[in-house]
């Protein structure tokens with residue numbers, strides 16, 4: 001009965017992890033998935049997470065009952081403050097709908113599903129996605145019947161932002177289009193708009209009545225500062241651009257497997273927020289019933305305890321700064337030591353967990369096949385996979401494939 005089911009290709013990112021695991025070479029390096037590693041290439045359980053886990057485990061009142069459908073209120077409220085700001089007028093005005101989700105992917109899905117049901121699309125249901133974007137964005141929107149369309153974003157000639165192209169697509173898109181924006185640390189390019197560019201983008205959103213669908217998976221990873229990395233979202237809220245934000249705690253708290261995240265929709269008033277919340281609850285109930293408790297309890301404890309919050313901020317700085325050090329090191333090795341043809345300053349200019357090296361797909365494939373260095377075939381490398389022990393080996397590999 002299933003003969004008509006076609007075989008699907010493996011996931012582009014997770015197949016790299018599988019290939020890396022199966023590789024028996026002692027030289028192998030995984031620069032595929034965006035997951036933080038310490039200087040020994042090991043997953044890092046944040047010290048603040050260890051501390052919070054201990055506190056939770058010692059709590060005799062801890063049970064395993066269901067959470068409310070929209071999640072743990074202490075978590076969703078703190079998560080909203082984290083992204084929108086503790087002094088957010090939208091929060092004070094009770095016009096933010098916050099729902100706990102299965103990490104950032106679940107937030108994207110719930111947001112997309114909600115829009116597909118209730119947004120007044122101008123013609124065909126479409127979402128504008130940056131070219132390129134996280135591959136899963138395409139799949140998530142298609143699943144709910146929204147067609148992805150590209151907007152210009154990355155300029156391969158400058159290895160930077162094509163701001164005019166971006167603004168041009170926004171101008172020519174139909175009014176009230178839904179546009180997905182990476183709040184910070186753009187995945188996969190590591191290229192973010194400057195403050196001035198965000199201003200211009202917001203102008204066009206307001207002029208055309210576009211809807212901003214923010215994905216914020218890397219708050220803290222761009223600059224090492226949670227508030228600074230939320231500034232584009234906060235600025236759009238302040239300007240009155242209609243929007244929602246998908247939030248993940250996978251990367252900035254190292255809680256990849258706990259699936260802890262949230263969706264925040266900023267509505268025009270409290271009454272609209274009430275109606276939206278009621279519909280979000282209905283959607284959530286039919287999809288997951290209620291979200292998982294453990295990760296949300298950890299983050300609620302951390303975000304609502306000033307000393308733990310300070311410690312979390314220090315842990316985020318540790319991760320962000322190690323990545324920045326690796327950017328500098330890779331840049332120095334390619335430029336000074338190997339004198340690799342081409343310019344490499346984009347490596348230090350780009351932001352967050354990834355660098356879009358500019359390597360083409362055959363160079364990327366050669367890095368994997370010949371040097372056991374794993375990366376996506378668009379030339380994206382996860383900077384978090386580099387460390388003081390393997391960065392020279394990786395630079396040498398890049399040098400060799402560039403020289404052909």
Ligand code: LMR
Pocket residue numbers: 013032033034035134136187
């Ligand atoms: C990535 O882009 O590597 C991460 O966001 C992990 C994922 O889920 O794809």
